[in-house]
Structures are given as structure tokens and as C-alpha cells.
Amino acid sequence: MSQHLIPEELNPEGADFLPGLAMDFVIFGFHQNQLKILLLDYRNTDLFALPGGFIRQNENLNDAARRVLAERTSLTDIYLEQFYSFGDVARHDVAPLRAIMEAKGLKPGDDHWLLRRFVSVGYYALIDFTKAVPIADLLSDSCAWYELTNLPPLMLDHRAIVQKALETLRADLDRKGAGLNRWAAPLLSETFTMGELQSLYETILGQKLRRSSFQRKMLSLDILVRLDKKYSGGAHKAPYRYRFPAEEK
């Protein structure tokens, strides 16, 4: 049973995958008024990395993204957007990956397929922080949430990938007032207050918004369903809860 020593996904040829092409994921969650992303932690090497994956020979690129995303988060039906492809030669640095593989007891040859140059297609995903069950991949020791404002050092160009993902997310925000329920729903709990929704906007955009204007605009979209009030125990008026209307198919 020697294939247990060399997992199928790390076979010397990587034969079932498209060569030279990878995907990297910036997976956003929102918790306690903070944007967080999932990172893989290679403890033995002090290296953190974005979750990634490869495309099978008979698989659509975007389908591969959903497959890998499901593997890392245990979720399907994820809000997912492809945002940019990264192909600088400088990405090709065998040192970190070799260190990671050796920390796992592998001794890859210089021509191991994982050590070749990769162009990587970047995706960002928006998922429910409370429902996701982050699962480490074969080479990493953990897959966990990290605050976007306080990221550990990332390998290769992953910092730039995160930055580009955030910029794209912000730009998409402006253009998608209508699709609010599609992108905001996964980041919030089932019901939420206006303050929580505003906080989400402020955190993503990185700037404060005016309370009355925000409320006016959100209500004018005519997409929020007002429910009962939320009594938080504070010495003040209780805010209404809202939810998005049920998806119509």
C-alpha cells in the first residue's frame, strides 16, 4: 500500500492535473465586525499560504474552483468570483514549497511537478463564518481564519493576491446594489440588524458611512424584510432584525 506514503494528489507526475496551472483562493468570512480569510499554516516552516488547488484534465476551470473550495470549507453553493490570474516569473520560487514538502517527509526531486512554475487563477469567495469547517490540505497543518487587518507573512505573492481580491470585492460592492442579498447573505447570519449590515459595508470598504443615509439607501432597495426586535440587553432602544427574502428560483 505504498500509495499511502505518496498521496495520490502528490504523485510524482501530477498527471491528472493541468500542468503549470493552479488556483488560489481568498476566502472571506465576517465575524465580530472583522473581515477574515482562511490561511493554511505550515507550522514547521513559519509559512502561511492561501488555500489553492489544481484543475483536473477533464474539469472546467470554474468547476475545479468549486470542488477545491468545497474540500477546504465543507460548503457548497458558495459565492465565488474569479478575479485575476497571476503569472509573474518571480512567483516561481521552489524554496518555500520544497521546505514545506520536506517538513512533511517528502523528498521531491528538482523536477517534481509541484516545484515547476505555476500561473495561478485567483478566486475570491464569501462564506458563512459560522458554517464553514476549515479543513487543512495534505501539506499543511491547519486551515484557519486570520483577520485581514493582521495577516501573518504569506508565501510568494499571496499578499498581493489578497490585496487584489479585496480591491475587486470593493469594486464589485459598488456595482451590485441589486445583488446585495447574493453577496451579503453568506457573510451575515440568517437575521441581522441594520447596524451589523452597515458594519459589514464599512469593514469591506474600509471607511465609515453615515448612519441615516445608509439606512435610507438600504430600505429604499426594498429588499430587506423587517422582523422582530433584537433585545441585546443594552440600555437603549432595540434594533429591528432583518433578513433577505427567500431565493426565488
Place this chain on the structure above:
Amino acid sequence: MSQHLIPEELNPEGADFLPGLAMDFVIFGFHQNQLKILLLDYRNTDLFALPGGFIRQNENLNDAARRVLAERTSLTDIYLEQFYSFGDVARHDVAPLRAIMEAKGLKPGDDHWLLRRFVSVGYYALIDFTKAVPIADLLSDSCAWYELTNLPPLMLDHRAIVQKALETLRADLDRKGAGLNRWAAPLLSETFTMGELQSLYETILGQKLRRSSFQRKMLSLDILVRLDKKYSGGAHKAPYRYRFPAEEK
């Protein structure tokens, strides 16, 4: 000198290129109030295609895009944006490319590198219609302009690529009032009238704009330099010419 029969770029291995990865270009020009794009024409096969190219082993992805773009247009310093990567399995259809190659007298084997599956990175470019000198590639018979509103049938998913490019261009337009001079300059001649600028907007956005509002907004950007008047010979008031201020470095 048999390598003249099999051009270096079509060598059996494609060894100098990253395997399985290509680029497709939607190259926009603006002429006579029409948006046009460059297409390659394979006359013998009734097939039209977007200009494309491959990435060298030691070349940054975006650098490769500029190199190929220069080859097709004879221009450098082009406004260029990467907008999406296309990776459906359905893209992999050997028939059209085989037909094209055989029309050129090549007899590719089933495993010829050009006949394998490619993921393609899409770029759109904005260039000066009057300055570009479209140059056909090794497999095509011509590289010429076609009206966006009246495109011939395109091979594979190239129609969808054009559509996505246009959508991205429109979205970018909204967000880049400031960068107006960067993106609009290559599409217009050195000097232009307000009507021509408005026509450019209307053509890209696919909708009419109000004349007075447009003029007010453009002038309020404080970026247009008003020059002399343009006497076109028409029986009416002559419009001012404008130009963008010289780039500051």
C-alpha cells in the same frame, strides 16, 4: 533550411511556451463612431478568431501579453487590462484549429501541442485605430478590424470572451472618471470635440446620454484642455476641440 517550413513558433513541442496556457485579446479601436475589434481571418476555413498568443517559459504573464500585442498591432505603450481566464473543457475542440493548420499545409499529429486543451487568459486593449498596423500571425491570412455590432462567427468561445471584455470595459468606465485620459486617449485622435467624446461613451455603454449633463460632467472633471474651434464645413456653430493634458511623469 527546413525550419522555414515549420516556423519556430509552431515547432512540434512548443517547448519554449508554458504548456496548456494561452492568451486571447479583445483589441478595441474606435472609428467613425463605431467600436471595432481586431480579428484574425482564416479565409480557407471561414473561421474568425481573436488574436492570441503564448507565454514563454521565462516571461511574466503580463509581459507576454504586451509582447504579443505589440506583434499584432505594431504598437507599444498600450492600454491593457487582464479581465478573465477561460477554462471550460468545451473550449477544447481540435477540429477548428486542425482545419486551420491543414489549410496552411501543416499536418499536425493528434498530440501536437497546439491541439491540446488550453486555458486562456483574456485581455482587453484600447488602441488608436489610426496608428495601429494590424499584422496577421503565422496561421492566419489577415488581421483586420470588425465592427463590434456586426461580428462574423467566431471560433470556440471567442464570442463569449468578447462579451465579457465588453462588460468589463463598461464596468471599468463607471469607476474610472479620474482615469479618463488614460483609457479614452488611445481611442480618440489627439484632439476631439465634446460630441466625439460623448459618442465614444455612448458607443461603449450602448445607450444615449444627455448632452448638457454630459458636457457639464466632463468639464467639471477639470481635465480637458480647450483649444481652438473645429470648422467642419457644416452650417452650424463650430464645436471646440479638446485634448488631454500632457502626461506628467
Place this chain on the structure above:
DNA sequence: TATTATTGTTCCAAAATGAGACAATAACCA
């Protein structure tokens, strides 16, 4: 019962936009 913090709403000024109106022309024409 007064106090406090937070919320939903209202109000008004300021800014942006929509929709025309109007005067100023170039060229043409009678």
C-alpha cells in the same frame, strides 16, 4: 422615575442630475 445609549425617522441644506430653453454661431441659400 430620571438617566443613558442606541435606534428609527424626520428635516433641511447642499449637491447632483434631468429636461429643456435659449442665444451664438458657421455655412448655406434666396
Place this chain on the structure above:
DNA sequence: TGGTTATTGTCTCATTTTGGAACAATAATA
């Protein structure tokens, strides 16, 4: 030469949107 016509630059005013603040309505607490 003076009227005609099409187009342009600007102005006006109504409408809409936004900014910024005020205000009343609470939940809990003291």
C-alpha cells in the same frame, strides 16, 4: 446681404440624491 438651418455652449429650473444634524422612541439601569 440678410434670412435659414443645424449644432453647440451655456443657463435655468424642477427633481432627485446626499450630507449632516436633530429629535423622538425606546430598553435597560440607577
